[in-house]
Amino acid sequence: MAALKRTKIVQLLSAEEIGNLVKVKGWVRTKRENKNVAFIALNDGSVIHNLQIVADPTEIEEEVLKKITTGACIGVVGKVVASQGKGQKVELAAEKIEVIGTANPEEYPLQPKKHSLEFLREIAHLRPRTNTFGAVFRIRHAMIFAVHSFFNDKGFFNVHTPIITGSDAEGAGEMFRVTTLDPLNPPLNEDGNINYKEDFFGKETNLTVSGQLEGELAALALSEIYTFGPTFRAENSNTTRHLAEFWMIEPEMAFYDLDDSMDLGEEFLKYLTQYALDNCADDLAFLEKRLLEEEKGKPQKERSEMTLTERLRFIVENDFVRLTYTEAIDILKNSKPNKKKKFQFLIEGWGADLQSEHERYLVEKHFKKPVILTNYPATIKAFYMRLNDDNKTVRAMDILFPGIGEIIGGSQREERYDVLKQKIEAMDIPAKDVWWYMDTRRFGSAPHSGFGLGFERMMQFITGLNNIRDVIPFPRFPGSADF
Incomplete structure (x- = not known):
């Protein structure tokens, strides 16, 4: 077999070169046989389709076929x-077969039948071999490539921001600690607290929840940058929307106001969605068929009104509706679900923190288009968002999608030193933790904006999978850090 180079199945199926002698390698999905012929479905991960191998038992040794x-x-x-x-259209008439690695059928957990996604999460080291997860991870690669292509073509620079940090960008406090101190006998101060001056970094450090603050530093020198890296939340949540480790895409742009940032966010989401439609057709078709089969088992009222590809085209073909938080509150307060107490979280007035059910109502029922909400109450948003002249709202923006709710969150950043200083003091953020951030407002400050897109949230939308644990190769969540 050494003389022939391996051909990937995706190339073989697309070329359809009848009569060529080729070598393929992969993993057996199924084998059917009788005394005259054996049919082997082979997949190497390069494409969702299997290649059928036709083996003549008179030409292939019986011992090989048994394995x-x-x-x-x-x-x-x-x-x-x-x-x-x-x-x-084509198949491979086998002349020689080599068994590279055997799999005891009594022990191998992925037999040719439908397995639940819950079961497959327990064997995440093997689930990429299934059609569903092969499709998901090929699409994930395509989306990663599309992210970099989009920003590169626009002249943005990719910046690697720290994974280990001494700051809490979101102010949520749900962070994983990074330390080399002895957990059984840490050094203590006179007051009995741990002395982090003796730790590796000489201070308390954590895994980052966002690269935004450091991204702003780069944007105030390079003008337009983006980060794409892992982020971590020590939130004890077991919902279908939360992970402890996930990936964030965070562009930061000097000289952009909120309108510029909204324009970029809408263009970015449409680009990613169109890229999936153009480059992942076979995998999307498989996932759409799978979702349609699942929908049949649901009550009519719980079924989606759109197929997977219809939902993707919904993003590409519609202009996003833009309205203020105040306008959205009026719509929600007077909506039928709110008046009939159908919302789990009723909207009673201005200042409410919108939930996914409210966001989806605006997108799916009221406007029937993607929505961008702006100018949220300052009390429910982060310290770095620019305060409006009314002193009540900030220049924040959230982009809302069908089936998901918020998919992008961003803002125009507060570039005024005095205002930012007041907000930091009001929120009891230690000045020693953000002195470097404040320096950018002291030295050549400029208006700038940015946003964050949770990559796995986008993957959920593109693939149609309901659980965020199914769109990342090895999910991390409370009680689970295997593989």
Whole structure:
């Protein structure tokens, strides 16, 4: 087999070069056989479709055929021939088969039947071999590539911001501690508290919840930057929307006001969605079919009004509606679900923190378009958002999607030193933790804006999967850090 170079299945299926002698390698999905012929479905992960291998028992040793079971890894040399069956145009007539790695069928957990997503999470080290997760992870790669392509084409610079940090960008306090101190016998101060001056960094440090603050520093020198890195939240949440480790895309732009940032956010989301439609058609078609089968088992009122691809086109083909938080509150307060007490969280007046059910109502029921909300109450938003002239609201913006709710959150940043100083003091943020951030407002401050897109939240939207744990290869959540 050494003379022939391996051909990927995606190349073989697209080229359809009848009569060529090729070598393929991959993992067996299924094997059907009788005394005259064996049909082996082979997949190498390069495409959702399997390649059918046709093996003649008179040409392939019986001992080799016995070892070919679901999950086994094999290499095959054979000729590309026109397929006699339905579902594929070509197949491979095997001339030689090598068993690279066996898989005991009594122990291999991925047998040719439908497995629940909950079960597959327990074997996350093997679930990429399934059609569903092969599709998800190929789409994930495509979306990563699209993110970098979008910003590169616009002249943005990618900046790596720290994973270990001494600041809490969100002010939430739910952070993972990073320390080298002895957990059983840490050094103590006279007051009995841990002496972090003896720790590795000489201070208390954590895993980052956001690269935004450091991203702002870069934007106030390079003008337009973006980060794309892992972030961490020590939030004890077991919902379908939360992970302890996830990836964030955070552009920061000098000289952008809130309108500029909204324009960029809308363009960015449309670009990613269109890229998926253009480049992931086979995987999306598989996931759409899978979701439609799942929908059949749900009550009519719980079924989605749109198919997966219809939902993606909904983003690409509609201009996003823009309105203020105040206008949204009026709409929600007077809505039927609110008046009939159908919302889990009733809207009683201005100042309410909007929940996913409110955001989805605006998108799916009221406007029937993606929505951008702006100018939120200062009391429910972060310290770094620019205060409006009314002294009540900040120049924040959230972009809302069907089925998801908020998918992007951002703002025009507070560039005025005195105002930012007052906000930091009012929120009891220690000045020693943000002195470097304040310096950018002392030395050549400029208006700037930015936003954050949770990559896994976007992946949920693109794939249609309901649980965020199913769009990242190895999910981290309370009680689970395996693999």
